[in-house]
Amino acid sequence: MSYLETTAQVYAEAAETPQVGLCCVSTPPLQLPGLMIPEIMHQMNYGCGSTVHSAELFGEPTVLYIGVGGGIEALQFAYFCRQPGGVIAVDPVPEMRKAATSNLEVAAQENDWFNPNFVTILAGDAFELPVPDASVNIVAQNCLFNIFEPEDLKRALIEAYRVLKPGGRLIMSDPIATRPIPLHLQEDERLRALCLSGALTYDEYIQHLVGIGFGQIEIRARRPYRLLDTQSYNLDKPLLLESLDSVSFKVPMPEDGACVFTGKTAIYSGADPLLDDRAGHLLQRGIPLAVCDKTAAKFALQFPQDVIITDSTWHYDGGGCC
Numbered sequence: 001m002s003y004l005e006t007t008a009q010v011y012a013e014a015a016e017t018p019q020v021g022l023c024c025v026s027t028p029p030l031q032l033p034g035l036m037i038p039e040i041m042h043q044m045n046y047g048c049g050s051t052v053h054s055a056e057l058f059g060e061p062t063v064l065y066i067g068v069g070g071g072i073e074a075l076q077f078a079y080f081c082r083q084p085g086g087v088i089a090v091d092p093v094p095e096m097r098k099a100a101t102s103n104l105e106v107a108a109q110e111n112d113w114f115n116p117n118f119v120t121i122l123a124g125d126a127f128e129l130p131v132p133d134a135s136v137n138i139v140a141q142n143c144l145f146n147i148f149e150p151e152d153l154k155r156a157l158i159e160a161y162r163v164l165k166p167g168g169r170l171i172m173s174d175p176i177a178t179r180p181i182p183l184h185l186q187e188d189e190r191l192r193a194l195c196l197s198g199a200l201t202y203d204e205y206i207q208h209l210v211g212i213g214f215g216q217i218e219i220r221a222r223r224p225y226r227l228l229d230t231q232s233y234n235l236d237k238p239l240l241l242e243s244l245d246s247v248s249f250k251v252p253m254p255e256d257g258a259c260v261f262t263g264k265t266a267i268y269s270g271a272d273p274l275l276d277d278r279a280g281h282l283l284q285r286g287i288p289l290a291v292c293d294k295t296a297a298k299f300a301l302q303f304p305q306d307v308i309i310t311d312s313t314w315h316y317d318g319g320g321c322c
């Protein structure tokens with residue numbers, strides 16, 4: 001079997017017999033006023049972090065959700081979209097589609113605002129999404145793309161880029177590795193399917209997104225999620241995995257490279273009230289300005305005495321300058 005077939009088998013089993021904490025899950029699901037998440041969806045929460053950020057969900061967007069799982073995030077997105085077909089959820093595993101359909105029916109009994117026709121569940125996979133070019137505002141995936149080998153990840157990202165409208169957003173939550181995962185673990189198909197051994201490092205992950213053409217990437221959260229210990233995983237030293245929540249924008253690539261926001265700020269501390277770098281950035285003395293990592297590096301080089309660059313907070317949700 002290929003690792004993709006192993007993955008489909010793992011999730012067919014996980015659809016038929018919910019397995020609490022099967023793969024990621026280190027954060028409680030997003031709670032919202034008037035939203036009741038059915039118990040079965042909690043049990044089938046196979047994601048890490050969250051892809052549902054209210055700030056992205058203005059103006060009734062159309063959401064394409066890849067890898068529906070038990071439907072928990074499809075329901076959360078529907079909370080914001082609230083229109084028939086507002087969320088399209090794609091999954092190649094028939095057992096998972098059946099489970100999600102049934103779980104969404106339970107959700108409709110527990111939430112008066114929700115109608116199951118707000119979510120359209122379609123057969124399909126991340127490499128061939130069943131929607132036209134430039135047709136959705138948001139593509140989201142939680143804890144799926146990390147399973148893909150690099151060439152497949154590239155295919156899945158190209159496909160996500162294809163279906164996004166200009167300006168659209170790819171919202172992802174995935175494990176990343178704090179150092180490259182050794183080959184003997186990467187090649188273990190079951191561990192890979194369980195989101196434990198396919199993770200890329202942060203730099204590799206971001207490079208994949210930039211390589212596809214996403215001109216702006218924002219990190220919403222980065223936190224520890226699993227430790228691969230030496231005994232269970234046959235390692236010389238423990239290996240920490242983190243989960244990374246990100247939003248990548250389908251906007252033109254700036255000439256000097258992508259803007260990646262990780263929560264850094266630039267603070268001018270010189271003698272004048274303002275610093276104008278003549279490249280579109282105006283710093284007021286003492287006032288932090290959110291900047292992307294590229295601009296932070298330029299400031300650090302250009303004004304080593306007068307501009308302080310604060311560390312990445314790994315939480316950025318708007319404002320500032322690229």
Ligand SMILES: C[S@@+](CC[C@H](N)C(=O)[O-])C[C@H]1O[C@@H](n2cnc3c(N)ncnc32)[C@H](O)[C@@H]1O
Pocket residue numbers: 004007008011012023044045046047048066067068069070071072073090091092093096124125126127141142143144195
């Ligand atoms: C780790 S689970 C995550 C489920 C869901 N996103 C969540 O947060 O609970 C991975 C999901 O992706 C689906 N899947 C597996 N292979 C896929 C593929 N090639 N394309 C799209 N979805 C796939 C699985 O059936 C499963 O529903």
